[in-house]
Amino acid sequence: MHADLSILYSAQKTFPFRSKWQFRDAEWMVLTSPIDIDGVTVEGLKFRAMAMRQRPDEHVSFQLEYYPPRRQPRGGPFARIEWRPLRGHNNKMIGPPELRNKLQKCTHHHEFWVNWNHSQNSVRKGALDISVPIEPEPSYDQIVAFVGKEFRISNIDWLPSPDWSATMF
Amino acid sequence: MIELVNETAYAAIDVAIREITSAAHRPEGSYVSLPLLYPSGSTVVVRVAGGPSTFFVTDFGMGFTEAEMMGCDRIYLRQARAISERTGVGFDEHAFFAIRVGGDQLAGAIVTIANCSAEAVTISAFKAAEKAAVDASEFLIAKLETVFGANRVARKEKLVGASNHEWEFAAAVKDGRRTSLFEFATKHPNSVANVAMKMGDIALLDHAPRRIVMVHSKMEMGTYLGVLSHTASIVEETISGDQMRKLAEAA
Structure with a gap:
């Protein structure tokens, strides 16, 4: 049996504590946090954000991920938002017709329902093949507010800004 | 053109x-x-x-x-x-x-x-x-041990098929002279091909043991279900203990 990702996605969530960004290596920093729903820290449910240490105000990813205890289906991210990415995204030949075969170079949203309605099996395996652009390009504060609203994390203000103070350039 | x-x-x-x-x-x-x-x-x-x-x-x-x-x-x-x-x-x-x-x-x-x-x-x-399939096999074994008891479940059971090739199965349930072989298959083509191949070779044996393939969801397997059902019974992972027991006893 597997958790119903649509219920997890729709539920109002909170961070159980204030997580901090960790420097993973010379290039990247990561913040991960468990997620609470109705006061319960849900097994396998996690928030993850990634940023580049030397790229302030650019290329930050936020995602919700769920890994079932038995990894069957294997799980993975089920919603992701990419802010000012260095890499673009191509929906290939799926998703909204007007976005097919278009390279989305700006901030974009691997929106849960769009992907879920396309293929529940793919989403359960962590494949978020479809994204939609977010326009106009939001500021960092705006994208964090957007993440909170879309991921339904009520205390999103507990998410600290990436630590770009050690930028080498 | x-x-x-x-x-x-x-x-x-x-x-x-x-x-x-x-x-x-x-x-x-x-x-x-x-x-x-x-x-x-x-x-x-x-x-x-x-x-x-x-x-x-x-x-x-x-x-x-x-x-x-x-x-x-x-x-x-x-x-x-x-x-x-x-x-x-x-x-x-x-x-x-x-x-x-x-x-x-x-x-x-x-x-x-x-x-x-x-x-x-x-x-x-x-x-x-592919690794997800291995994890699924562990789930299958755990379920078998719950239903039949650990002493009746053999992990990684090896058996020689009609081709004379030796195959390894995720698990076998043994009851006296009666044996049921279990495998888990995912929707991945490699998984289906591998399971179908070994089940097919065993099915050709005289007095072949019962062959049961567990899948996550029959709906998800689509036409692959037909590939597997040529030579094995197929159950979903939500199968009850009673159903599992009946299936193995029918061997």
Whole structure:
């Protein structure tokens, strides 16, 4: 049996504590946090954000991920938002017709329902093949507010800004 | 055959080609976006630094990050090391890189680094899907042990088929002279082919043991269900203990 990702996605969530960004290596920093729903820290449910240490105000990813205890289906991210990415995204030949075969170079949203309605099996395996652009390009504060609203994390203000103070350039 | 009719078409193609690759110049280097895609659909980006005579080209750990976001970063490290050895490209446990790249080698080095990064992520995603089948087998065994008791369940049971080839099965339930063989199959073509092959070879034996394949969801398996049902009974992982017992007793 597997958790119903649509219920997890729709539920109002909170961070159980204030997580901090960790420097993973010379290039990247990561913040991960468990997620609470109705006061319960849900097994396998996690928030993850990634940023580049030397790229302030650019290329930050936020995602919700769920890994079932038995990894069957294997799980993975089920919603992701990419802010000012260095890499673009191509929906290939799926998703909204007007976005097919278009390279989305700006901030974009691997929106849960769009992907879920396309293929529940793919989403359960962590494949978020479809994204939609977010326009106009939001500021960092705006994208964090957007993440909170879309991921339904009520205390999103507990998410600290990436630590770009050690930028080498 | 569609023929190009005029200069306007050529111009449109030239515009499209120019859009395929782009570079964002930053103080630490230029981020070059290439017409290669990771399994997620994200474009592969490499960073070029240095110059004007020699350059440093790296995927700056983008491949590792892609893998990490898919939950297969440990698999990625193994694959990346192997690709690094095979191609001669550097890998420092996070990033693929090429150092002292001459100007006349720069285009080739960018393509090489990008392909190494994309290949490592693609293989990792594939391997992660295979690993899910192994995890599923563990679930199958745990369920069998709950229903039949651990002393009646043999793990990794080996049996010689009609071809004289020896096959290994996830589990066997033994009750006196009666044996039931169990396997788990995922929707992945390799998984279906592998399970169908071994079940088919066993089915040809005189007094063949009962063969049961567990799947996550019959609906999800689609037409693969027919491939497996030629030579085995198929159950979903939600099957009750009573149903499982009846199935094995019918052997």
